[in-house]
Amino acid sequence: MVNARQETLGFQTEVKQLLNLVIHSLYSNKEIFLRELISNSSDAADKLRFETLSDPALYENDSDLKVKISFDEKEKTITISDNGIGMNRDEVIANLGTIAKSGTKEFLTQLTGDQKKDAHLIGQFGVGFYSSFIVADKVTVITRRAGLTAEHGVKWESAGEGDYTIENVEKNSRGTDVILHIRDDQADFLNDWRLRTIISKYSDHINIPIMMRKLPDMNAKEEEKTTEEWEQVNRATALWTLPKNSITDDQYKELYKHIAHDFEDPLLWAHNQVEGGNLDYISLLYIPAHAPFNMWNQEQQHGLKLYVQRVFIMDQVKQFMPLYLRFVRGIVDTNALPLNISREILQDNPIIPKLHSALVKRVLDMLDKLATDDPEKYAKFWTQFGSILKEGPAEDFANRARVAKLLRFSSTHNDLPEQMISLDDYIKRMKPNQKKIYYITAESFNAAKSSPHLEIFRKNNIEVLLLSDRIDEWLVGHLSEYDSKPLQSVAKGDVNLDEIETEADKTAQKEKEEKLKTEFDGVIKHVKTILGDQIKDVRMSQRLTNSPSCLVSDENDMGIQLQRMLKAAGQEVGEVKPIFELNPEHKLVQKLQEEKDDDRFREWTQILFDQAVLAEGGQLKDPAAFVQRVNKLLLEI
Ligand code: ADP
Numbered sequence: 268m269v270n271a272r273q274e275t276l277g278f279q280t281e282v283k284q285l286l287n288l289v290i291h292s293l294y295s296n297k298e299i300f301l302r303e304l305i306s307n308s309s310d311a312a313d314k315l316r317f318e319t320l321s322d323p324a325l326y327e328n329d330s331d332l333k334v335k336i337s338f339d340e341k342e343k344t345i346t347i348s349d350n351g352i353g354m355n356r357d358e359v360i361a362n363l364g365t366i367a368k369s370g371t372k373e374f375l376t377q378l379t380g381d382q383k384k385d386a387h388l389i390g391q392f393g394v395g396f397y398s399s400f401i402v403a404d405k406v407t408v409i410t411r412r413a414g415l416t417a418e419h420g421v422k423w424e425s426a427g428e429g430d431y432t433i434e435n436v437e438k439n440s441r442g443t444d445v446i447l448h449i450r451d452d453q454a455d456f457l458n459d460w461r462l463r464t465i466i467s468k469y470s471d472h473i474n475i476p477i478m479m480r481k482l483p484d485m486n487a488k489e490e491e492k493t494t495e496e497w498e499q500v501n502r503a504t505a506l507w508t509l510p511k512n513s514i515t516d517d518q519y520k521e522l523y524k525h526i527a528h529d530f531e532d533p534l535l536w537a538h539n540q541v542e543g544g545n546l547d548y549i550s551l552l553y554i555p556a557h558a559p560f561n562m563w564n565q566e567q568q569h570g571l572k573l574y575v576q577r578v579f580i581m582d583q584v585k586q587f588m589p590l591y592l593r594f595v596r597g598i599v600d601t602n603a604l605p606l607n608i609s610r611e612i613l614q615d616n617p618i619i620p621k622l623h624s625a626l627v628k629r630v631l632d633m634l635d636k637l638a639t640d641d642p643e644k645y646a647k648f649w650t651q652f653g654s655i656l657k658e659g660p661a662e663d664f665a666n667r668a669r670v671a672k673l674l675r676f677s678s679t680h681n682d683l684p685e686q687m688i689s690l691d692d693y694i695k696r697m698k699p700n701q702k703k704i705y706y707i708t709a710e711s712f713n714a715a716k717s718s719p720h721l722e723i724f725r726k727n728n729i730e731v732l733l734l735s736d737r738i739d740e741w742l743v744g745h746l747s748e749y750d751s752k753p754l755q756s757v758a759k760g761d762v763n764l765d766e767i768e769t770e771a772d773k774t775a776q777k778e779k780e781e782k783l784k785t786e787f788d789g790v791i792k793h794v795k796t797i798l799g800d801q802i803k804d805v806r807m808s809q810r811l812t813n814s815p816s817c818l819v820s821d822e823n824d825m826g827i828q829l830q831r832m833l834k835a836a837g838q839e840v841g842e843v844k845p846i847f848e849l850n851p852e853h854k855l856v857q858k859l860q861e862e863k864d865d866d867r868f869r870e871w872t873q874i875l876f877d878q879a880v881l882a883e884g885g886q887l888k889d890p891a892a893f894v895q896r897v898n899k900l901l902l903e904i
Contacts, residue, residue, distance in 0.1 A: 269418045273434035278425075279311060279365040282397070284375050286427050289394050291393050292385045293401050297453065300398040301462070301529070302334075302469035304347045304445055306525045307396060308334040309473045311351025311443060313579030315413055318352065320578070320606055325413040327441055333476045335497065336466070340457045343449045345402075350442035353412040356421045359433060363396060363408065363423055370561030372899045377560065392560060395528065396445075400427035402456055403447035409436060410443040463500055472506040472522040474577075505577050507551040507598055511538055523553045527596040534648055535599075537633040546621055548601035555594060558651045562594065570596035571626075575604050587626050591658035591670070594651075595630055624665075631669050633825055638673060640690075649675050653686060657738045661745035671749045674742075675731040679721060683796060684712045688732070690749045696730055703755040706732035708739050708828040710884040719814035719882050720757045726812050727764065731757055739827040760822030762810040776809075783807045783851050790849070790860050797872045798847060801812055808848035816875040817852040818845035818883055827883055847876060870896050 278286070285857045293299070303387075310330040319325045335348045355364060361367070368374075374392055378385050399406045404426060412419040420438025425431030449456055456462070459482060466477055494630055506514060506522050523533040524884045533553040540549045552571075573580045577600060603618045613619060638645040659670035675686040691727065693704055705724060709715035715733040724731045734743065743754055784791075787807055794805045803821060811817060820826050824843045833840045837860040855875065862868045877893045880886075887893050 269420075269435050269437050271434045271436070273432060275374065275430050275432050276360065276364060277430045278790050279518075281366050281371050281375060282364065283390075283429060285366065285392075285394065286397055286400055288378065288385060288389055289397050290400050290427065292389055293394070293398065297401050298456075298465045299469070300401050300403075300447075301345075301347070301465045302524070303395050303398045304519075305334055305336075305466070305470045305473055305477060306528075308347060308349035308351055308443070309475055309525070311349055311353070314352040314473045315350075315441075317579055317581070318413065322414070325441075327413065329441070333478055334473075335478045336462060337480055338457050338459075338462065343451075343454065343457060343460070345447045345449060345456060346444055347447075348442070348444040350440060351413075353415075353442045354410045354421065355412040355415060355419065356433065356435065358412065359408070359410065359423050364431060368392075368561070375561045379480075388560070389530075399428075399445065399447055402448045402449055403427075403455040405448040407446040407448070408443060409438055411438040411441055411444070413441045441454070463725075466500050466780060469521055469524075470497055471501050472501055472518050472525065473501055474505045476503045477501045478795075505574070505600070507538065507549050508540075508577065511540070514538075519551075523596065526555065526556060526598060527570060529555055529559075533596075534644065535633065535637060537629055539629060541625075541791075543605075546601075546618070546625065547598060547603050548622060548625070550597065550599050550626055550629055552595055552597040552626065554630075554648060554652075555596060556631070556647075556651070558594060562655065570594075572598050573604075574598060574600035575606050575608065576600075576602055578606060580604075580606075580608060583713075584613070586613055587623055588630075589623075589627060589662050591656055591660075591662050592627065592630050594655060599626065627663070627666060631673070635669070636671050646675075646685075649686060654736050654738050657736065657742045661741055667746065669747070671746055676706075676717075677735075679716075679725060679731045679733065682716055682733075693730060693732065694750060694752065698729060701729065703753050704732070704749060704880060705729065705755055705757050706734050706743060707757050708734045708743065708826060710828070710831075711735050714884040718758070719811055719817040719879075720819070722812040722814065723762055723764070723810040724757060729764070737832065740826065740832055744829070756820075757810070758818075759820045759824075759826060760826075764809075780807075780809075787849075787851060787860065790856075793868065794847070794849070794859075794872050797869050798876055801844070801876065802847045803844040803845045806846060806848055807851045811848065811850035812852070814850060814882065815855040816847065816849050816879040818879045818885075819848055820845060827885070831885070847879065849875065868899065874900070 272850070312334075315325060319330075329350060332350060337348070338345045348813055374388075378388060390503065393503065406425055406427065408422060408423040408766055410423075411417070418435065418438050419441050420436045421433065422436040423431055423433050459479070463479060466479075470477055476499040478497040479500050481498045506518055519538070520532045523536065524530065527533070534556040536551065536553045538549075538551045570593070572582050572583045573584045573587075584599070587599060599622065601618070601622065603622075604616065607615065634645075634648070637648065653675060656670065656673060660667045663670060671690055674690065676688050677684055677686050677687045678693065680688060680693075690704065697704075707715050707718055707720055709718060712733060712735045715735045734740075743756070746754060748754060784807070791805045791807070795802070798805070808817065810819075818827065820843065825840070827845060830840050830843055849859075851857070855871070859868065859871050859875070862871060874893070874896050877887050
């Protein structure tokens with residue numbers, strides 16, 4: 268006996284917002300509802316197949332997994348029916364009444380109200396089951412979880428507004444029926460040909476049969492026309508097991524949309540079938556065209572699905588990809604793992620590290636090839652995922668050089684904010700005797716581009732990489748060299764441009780340094796006492812041409828930018844004091860040297876120091892005092 272227990276429940280706020288959006292922004296792409304529902308049915312079949320590995324009774328004598336699609340012109344319904352895993356009452360409430368994705372709230376705040384733009388965003392978010400409401404004004408779901416008895420069926424129903432009803436019903440067959448009550452103005456979907464066309468367009472790659480009723484033979488006798496015969500309308504093979512040359516680009520794309528829950532085509536894919544040897548596997552790896560909205564969350568789903576001998580085992584296998592490649596989606600199918608492998612024991616299986624390094628190599632090969640063959644497309648990839656790839660050198664020691672080759676930066680070569688210069692490009696342009704790769708890190712691209720530290724480099728036409736992504740400090744902290752050339756911050760240590768000067772230049776330089784030291788000895792000492800513990804040292808600068816002063820870090824100290832970043836992240840950073848450099852060629856510094864009045868000398872010194880802090884993008888300890896000092900001096904002019 269079924270205890271109906273009918274309840275009316277409200278949707279989670281996010282679901283309501285999403286539903287509203289789905290209905291209003293996807294009107295130009297209505298037919299995708301069928302793809303989404305078939306995709307869910309196929310996932311449900313995969314899940315069932317996996318659970319039966321440990322509990323074959325779940326098949327309930329029906330191991331012929333399939334999806335049936337039918338329609339009723341009179342009732343105006345389309346029914347998508349599967350014999351997959353099904354859901355129990357709690358699962359229905361959790362899956363169809365709430366959204367569990369991380370970052371959903373933030374995602375919804377990004378929406379603009381502009382339907383075109385939002386349709387694009389919502390495509391990236393993935394709407395799944397809720398896309399039913401694009402064509403239906405009421406949706407009924409009748410489902411029963413595999414292994415439960417018939418009276419544990421559940422009926423869910425909603426008009427896609429604020430709430431839904433849920434009640435227990437009897438359901439003999441396991442699995443899920445989704446019944447769409449088609450809106451009056453969408454009646455053209457109630458058509459055999461239309462549905463078949465959509466299925467072959469979107470779902471040919473689905474690896475269980477999708478069945479539709481056989482069309483009656485027009486010449487058949489009247490009683491034969493009504494027989495219930497079904498026929499398969501898709502290919503129903505695991506696409507990735509087919510020979511590569513028999514798969515069309517469209518099929519690859521549709522498979523991607525199914526496994527990645529993405530509406531857009533992927534940017535690129537690589538399909539490899541490795542047979543023989545000690546590691547048998549097939550991998551089909553995709554790079555999405557856009558970063559998902561919750562990309563920054565390292566906890567977010569990892570995108571690889573694991574199949575063993577064509578049987579789906581699990582989703583989101585973390586062990587296959589490092590974090591810096593967490594945007595990769597795809598399928599790994601291997602004969603090298605046992606069918607009964609579980610998430611827990613996956614960790615300790617010796618095959619996993621082998622697969623991991625093989626798959627990472629595949630992704631790096633794919634990106635490398637793209638960078639060489641199609642720089643424009645690579646640039647698209649870089650804008651989406653570049654800052655994630657920059658986590659690579661820190662995370663993956665073994666592939667450090669390969670990842671470094673894929674990195675792109677801004678540089679003084681063209682002073683453009685778009686990151687398009689590779690370390691190899693930089694090396695090609697190095698001066699004949701140049702041994703180091705120079706870079707500067709700053710809060711923003713503009714701060715980097717106009718940093719006083721670059722002056723001597725610009726004057727000598729030496730390229731400097733301009734780094735301003737948050738991750739960059741972290742990156743250069745873990746990438747000390749590339750192609751045997753050390754990476755050197757231009758804001759650290761002495762500028763030593765030995766390698767690009769002639770011997771004669773060097774001698775002249777030495778003499779000049781000595782001369783400056785004696786000439787400005789008094790100034791240096793005086794400034795040192797005035798600034799006291801704000802600084803580590805004072806010296807005359809070799810790196811400035813236009814600015815009067817700047818701050819640099821000692822060669823082995825932590826860079827100013829990194830200190831700031833760590834402090835912002837709430838980390839304890841021991842105080843590292845900067846070296847204060849003055850430009851002897853600058854009028855203000857020369858004026859300082861001539862200043863006889865001690866009070867004014869103090870004011871000038873503090874102003875030059877504060878200016879250097881500001882030029883670094885830093886914050887003054889006492890901004891009001893700075894303003895007062897400047898105003899006072901302005902009035903004296
Ligand atoms: P997604 O498929 O992206 O997770 P959906 O909104 O399409 O999101 O579905 C939500 C959840 O509902 C699924 O993750 C699944 O657990 C469950 N579900 C949907 N359709 C079915 C089905 N046909 N059989 C079993 N479970 C389903």
